[in-house]
Amino acid sequence: xxxxxxxxxxxxxxxxxxxxxxxxxxxxxxxxxxxxxxxxxxxxxxxxxxxxxxxxxxxxxxxxxxxxxxxxxxxxxxxxxxxxxxxxxxxxxxxxxxxxxxxxxxxxxxxxxxxxxxxxxxxxxxxxxxxxxxxxxxxxxxxxxxxxxxxxxxxxxxxxxxxxxxxxxxxxxxxxxxxxxxxxxxxxxxxxxxxxxxxxxxxxxxxxxxxxxxxxxxxxxxxxxxxxxxxxxxxxxxxxxxxxxxxxxxxxxxxxxxxxxxxxxxxxxxxxxxx
Amino acid sequence: xxxxxxxxxxxxxxxxxxxxxxxxxxxxxxxxxxxxxxxxxxxxxxxxxxxxxxxxxxxxxxxxxxxxxxxxxxxxxxxxxxxxxxxxxxxxxxxxxxxxxxxxxxxxxxxxxxxxxxxxxxxxxxxxxxxxxxxxxxxxxxxxxxxxxxxxxxxxxxxxxxxxxxxxxxxxxxxxxxxxxxxxxxxxxxxxxxxxxxxxxxxxxxxxxxxxxxxxxxxxxxxxxxxxxxxxxxxxxxxxxxxxxxxxxxxxxxxxxxxxxxxxxxxxxxxxxxxxxxxxxxxxxxxxxx
Numbered sequence: 001x002x003x004x005x006x007x008x009x010x011x012x013x014x015x016x017x018x019x020x021x022x023x024x025x026x027x028x029x030x031x032x033x034x035x036x037x038x039x040x041x042x043x044x045x046x047x048x049x050x051x052x053x054x055x056x057x058x059x060x061x062x063x064x065x066x067x068x069x070x071x072x073x074x075x076x077x078x079x080x081x082x083x084x085x086x087x088x089x090x091x092x093x094x095x096x097x098x099x100x101x102x103x104x105x106x107x108x109x110x111x112x113x114x115x116x117x118x119x120x121x122x123x124x125x126x127x128x129x130x131x132x133x134x135x136x137x138x139x140x141x142x143x144x145x146x147x148x149x150x151x152x153x154x155x156x157x158x159x160x161x162x163x164x165x166x167x168x169x170x171x172x173x174x175x176x177x178x179x180x181x182x183x184x185x186x187x188x189x190x191x192x193x194x195x196x197x198x199x200x201x202x203x204x205x206x207x208x209x210x211x212x213x214x215x216x217x218x219x220x221x222x223x224x225x226x227x228x229x230x231x232x233x234x235x236x237x238x239x240x241x242x243x244x245x246x247x248x249x250x251x252x253x254x255x256x257x258x259x260x261x262x263x264x265x266x267x268x269x270x271x272x273x274x275x
Numbered sequence: 276x277x278x279x280x281x282x283x284x285x286x287x288x289x290x291x292x293x294x295x296x297x298x299x300x301x302x303x304x305x306x307x308x309x310x311x312x313x314x315x316x317x318x319x320x321x322x323x324x325x326x327x328x329x330x331x332x333x334x335x336x337x338x339x340x341x342x343x344x345x346x347x348x349x350x351x352x353x354x355x356x357x358x359x360x361x362x363x364x365x366x367x368x369x370x371x372x373x374x375x376x377x378x379x380x381x382x383x384x385x386x387x388x389x390x391x392x393x394x395x396x397x398x399x400x401x402x403x404x405x406x407x408x409x410x411x412x413x414x415x416x417x418x419x420x421x422x423x424x425x426x427x428x429x430x431x432x433x434x435x436x437x438x439x440x441x442x443x444x445x446x447x448x449x450x451x452x453x454x455x456x457x458x459x460x461x462x463x464x465x466x467x468x469x470x471x472x473x474x475x476x477x478x479x480x481x482x483x484x485x486x487x488x489x490x491x492x493x494x495x496x497x498x499x500x501x502x503x504x505x506x507x508x509x510x511x512x513x514x515x516x517x518x519x520x521x522x523x524x525x526x527x528x529x530x531x532x533x534x535x536x537x538x539x540x541x542x543x544x545x546x547x548x549x550x551x552x553x554x555x556x557x558x559x560x561x562x563x564x565x
Contacts, residue, residue, distance in 0.1 A: 071563050071564060072561055072562070072563055073561065073562045074561055074562065075560055075561055075562045077503070077560035078492065078493075078494050078503075080492050081492060082479035082480055082488075082489075082492065083479065083480050083481065083485075084479070102561075131559075131561070132558075132559030132560050132561045133559075133561035133562070135559055136559055136561055139556060161447075161448075161469045161470075162469075163469055163470055163475050163478070163479065163493070165469075165559075165560075166468065166469055166492075166493045166494040166495065166499075166503075167467055167468055167469055167493075167494065167495065167500055167503070167505045168503055168505065168558065168559050168560060169469050170447060170448070170451055170467075170468070170469040171451075171505055171555070171558040171559065172558075172559060173424075173427055173448065173451060174427050174430075174431070174451060174454075174455045174555050174558075175555045175556060175558055175559065177424065177427035177428040177431060177455075178427075178428075178431040178455075178551075178552050178555045178556065180428050181428045181429070181431035181432045181552075182431075182432075182552065184428070184432075185432060200448075201447070201448055201469070203420035203424075204408075204419070204420040204423040204424050204427075204448045204452075205423075205424050205427055206424070207420075207424070208418075208420050208421045208424040208425075209424050209425070209428050221420075222415065222420070223408070223410070223414070223415060223419040223420035223423070223448070224408075224410030224411075224414075224415065224419070225410075228410045229410050229411060229412060229415065232409075232410050232411050233411055233412055237412065241412070241415070242415060250416060250417075250418070252418055252421055
């Protein structure tokens with residue numbers, strides 16, 4: 001056993017846990033301040049990622065949220081192996097690490113007294129990728145909203161379809177949109193909230209299909225990746241390309257709402273639902 | 276005498292064995308066949324099995340996308356709305372048609388024509404053959420994601436039968452954007468995937484040269500997709516592949532389309548849409564005991 005403690009490492013550890021470095025303006029923020037500000041940079045308003053449960057606690061009135069379909073989790077139906085190992089190991093590690101069993105948490109509850117059904121994606125879980133289980137939960141929650149005539153809200157945070165499930169993940173785009181189509185038919189409002197990042201197959205399915213598309217500031221919202229486009233057209237893209245602000249300007253989102261205002265914004269809109 | 280009879284039987288078996296081996300191509304070999312320069316494209320099927328094509332142009336918002344074409348057509352006298360990715364064969368054709376990579380206006384035109392099919396109450400046949408939706412600045416600017424998403428949503432409740440045929444490359448969201456239907460048919464050497472094997476390899480293997488491994492892992496062949504419930508029917512290709520006999524493959528595609536139109540004809544609209552919803556609700560594999 002060592003008779004001394006490695007003070008450098010200790011100090012580094014302490015420093016690491018005390019300060020958060022903003023990914024956008026790179027300023028160092030005291031961790032407590034960062035958390036109290038809902039993982040938003042007090043300097044530049046960069047909206048850092050938050051977990052699905054943090055989001056749920058932020059949006060729903062205390063003790064009103066009831067989780068649904070939590071029994072659903074991935075299986076490795078293709079026995080997918082890449083350089084880093086099997087898909088099965090990957091998602092099992094993710095389940096351990098995050099404490100959630102899929103890239104989306106679903107349920108219903110009250111937002112300032114307004115009932116709504118919700119699906120909240122969690123980027124920590126395999127990059128929020130859309131797998132069969134993810135699609136199933138998003139569809140089932142839509143079906144629940146359909147049966148109960150309740151508005152449906154989806155918070156997206158995703159890199160796109162989950163490659164490790166092959167075309168089965170691609171088909172979740174069609175499956176979730178089929179759920180949205182049924183809500184449309186029955187005139188049940190569906191609000192999509194696009195958070196950083198919402199890209200690929202998720203942007204090209206339910207995330208863009210909101211009766212209202214809302215976004216947090218500075219979120220990356222894209223179909224094709226920046227690098228792919230730059231390779232295709234052979235030139236650099238403008239800095240604000242594929243941000244929520246860019247999409248607002250081009251008519252694809254209704255409004256950009258700060259995280260701290262999201263609950264009131266949603267409840268304000270939901271209060272118009274008259275059924 | 277007996278020996279001779281045995282010989283014939285053995286020879287027949289040998290021939291069958293050779294056929295089986297020949298069909299047992301690796302996924303990567305199938306990827307290459309699906310992209311074969313002489314592989315029949317939409318224009319070839321238009322020539323071989325469709326007649327009286329009345330092409331309609333434009334999405335009514337921005338322009339006419341040559342990478343996606345559509346219009347009324349007859350297949351053995353049966354009137355349908357034909358919509359498909361329009362690849363080319365020569366370099367000039369491909370440049371003109373953007374290699375079958377549609378932009379938002381292509382997907383919006385396709386949707387407009389599907390609504391037109393609904394108006395006239397004719398079944399829709401979509402022909403899928405694209406490396407993917409076009410990944411360019413103007414496509415993003417005009418809402419590629421929204422255009423595809425809209426089609427997925429609307430196709431779920433289009434009130435006429437939709438038959439989709441993957442004839443070559445089924446490239447991800449760009450393919451699915453006209454690929455939601457009641458029956459999904461696929462040629463035996465076509466591929467359908469969430470991402471190109473090269474793209475997948477460069478992300479998960481950190482190098483595009485692992486594309487053959489990615490092709491294997493992605494389960495993108497017709498056989499694998501039939502097994503996983505992504506497609507409904509395989510159309511077998513002749514000899515070395517569809518490119519080896521245009522007439523034969525066109526005839527098989529025609530028969531398969533006609534059979535499926537016949538099968539779907541008897542369904543009431545509500546039944547058709549409910550079945551389509553159930554079909555897509557049922558796709559995917561996950562655990563329910565965690």
